[in-house]
Amino acid sequence: xxxxxxxxxxxxxxxxxxxxxxxxxxxxxxxxxxxxxxxxxxxxxxxxxxxxxxxxxxxxxxxxxxxxxxxxxxxxxxxxxxxxxxxxxxxxxxxxxxxxxxxxxxxxxxxxxxxxxxxxxxxxxxxxxxxxxxxxxxxxxxxxxxxxxxxxxxxxxxxxxxxxxxxxxxxxxxxxx
Amino acid sequence: xxxxxxxxxxxxxxxxxxxxxxxxxxxxxxxxxxxxxxxxxxxxxxxxxxxxxxxxxxxxxxxxxxxxxxxxxxxxxxxxxxxxxxxxxxxxxxxxxxxxxxxxxxxxxxxxxxxxxxxxxxxxxxxxxxxxxxxxxxxxxxxxxxxxxxxxxxxxxxxxxxxxxxxxxxxxxxxxxxxxxxxxxxxxxxxxxxxxxxxxxxxxxxxxxxxxxxxxxxxxxxxxxxxxxx
Numbered sequence: 465x466x467x468x469x470x471x472x473x474x475x476x477x478x479x480x481x482x483x484x485x486x487x488x489x490x491x492x493x494x495x496x497x498x499x500x501x502x503x504x505x506x507x508x509x510x511x512x513x514x515x516x517x518x519x520x521x522x523x524x525x526x527x528x529x530x531x532x533x534x535x536x537x538x539x540x541x542x543x544x545x546x547x548x549x550x551x552x553x554x555x556x557x558x559x560x561x562x563x564x565x566x567x568x569x570x571x572x573x574x575x576x577x578x579x580x581x582x583x584x585x586x587x588x589x590x591x592x593x594x595x596x597x598x599x600x601x602x603x604x605x606x607x608x609x610x611x612x613x614x615x616x617x618x619x620x621x622x623x624x625x626x627x628x629x630x631x632x633x634x635x636x637x638x639x640x641x
Numbered sequence: 642x643x644x645x646x647x648x649x650x651x652x653x654x655x656x657x658x659x660x661x662x663x664x665x666x667x668x669x670x671x672x673x674x675x676x677x678x679x680x681x682x683x684x685x686x687x688x689x690x691x692x693x694x695x696x697x698x699x700x701x702x703x704x705x706x707x708x709x710x711x712x713x714x715x716x717x718x719x720x721x722x723x724x725x726x727x728x729x730x731x732x733x734x735x736x737x738x739x740x741x742x743x744x745x746x747x748x749x750x751x752x753x754x755x756x757x758x759x760x761x762x763x764x765x766x767x768x769x770x771x772x773x774x775x776x777x778x779x780x781x782x783x784x785x786x787x788x789x790x791x792x793x794x795x796x797x798x799x800x801x802x803x804x805x806x807x808x809x810x811x812x813x814x815x816x817x818x819x820x821x822x823x824x825x826x827x828x829x830x831x832x833x834x835x836x837x838x839x840x841x842x843x844x845x846x847x848x849x850x851x852x853x854x855x856x857x858x859x860x861x862x863x864x865x866x867x868x869x870x871x
Contacts, residue, residue, distance in 0.1 A: 482726040493737035
């Protein structure tokens with residue numbers, strides 16, 4: 465009994481020291497890792513804004529509601545004016561989720577969009593980035609501008625749902641919130 | 642401990658007790674990540690850090706008789722906690738400062754926790770030796786392992802991709818392009834060597850060469866001994 469208790473105590477002390485040490489290292493590395501991750505995401509957003517790293521102050525808002533995963537809010541450098549917001553959004557497509565980035569200007573029109581993951585079957589479903597859905601420059605929730613691909617396994621419904629989710633979010637909370 | 646003993650202790654991991662080629666330990670990462678020399682260097686750095694410090698810590702907690710009596714009944718969990726802590730620290734540091742390499746090495750960094758070399762040295766050496774001796778042993782073994790995986794990756798990268806990627810992190814881009822040799826010979830690099838099967842073939846060939854050399858040496862020694870007897 466006493467032996468078992470001693471062994472447990474040894475492990476407990478060791479665990480505490482190890483935890484403390486890990487906490488210290490984490491405190492040093494976590495901000496750097498977060499910075500690296502943000503830089504990587506910003507590189508992905510350069511598709512829409514090539515000068516994103518120099519001309520804008522970018523903050524990431526994690527949402528996790530109604531398919532909106534995160535919002536990157538772009539403010540003009542050194543100001544509080546929201547210039548645009550890029551929405552990371554995912555909706556159910558034909559076979560699985562369609563994840564995409566939708567960049568919306570301050571006036572609510574679409575700057576551009578890109579697909580991260582596609583929910584279509586093989587063939588057209590895998591080449592979503594090559595398809596023009598007609599939404600660039602259109603108001604984000606404008607279904608009449610949406611050019612669905614008919615008769616193919618590509619998941620137009622999922623793509624449209626992504627635009628609708630972003631439009632609903634902007635209508636409810638405003639741009640970038 | 643005299644200088645000769647320290648030197649012997651350090652260099653034994655290079656050839657005589659090389660963890661990869663002689664004791665055949667730590668083969669999973671050695672086969673998986675050796676597609677580029679850079680990966681081998683990165684893995685070597687990670688293992689070097691973990692092995693030296695794990696040997697030191699294991700030796701520290703087992704060296705003093707009183708502490709040893711406390712630790713020995715639960716030594717395996719103690720080793721796991723120590724090694725896992727060091728590996729997680731290595732992982733965090735790599736993710737922060739060597740991010741591309743961290744992505745390339747992937748799951749093989751956390752898997753250092755169960756690397757047989759680390760456990761093997763902790764149990765077979767560090768738990769019975771002084772801290773400094775254990776560190777020297779760890780350094781020698783880690784360098785021996787690093788040299789071994791660099792050798793495999795050199796072989797694989799030259800034959801499989803026609804390049805030698807020494808270091809391509811951040812702004813550094815030290816890559817030797819050897820395609821001119823292939824162009825001169827009118828052939829293309831052999832894809833197979835960049836794939837897992839290439840790792841097995843390379844490893845097998847190197848082990849075969851080592852076995853042939855050591856057998857020849859043993860044979861020579863046998864003949865020499867027989868000659869002396871006569």
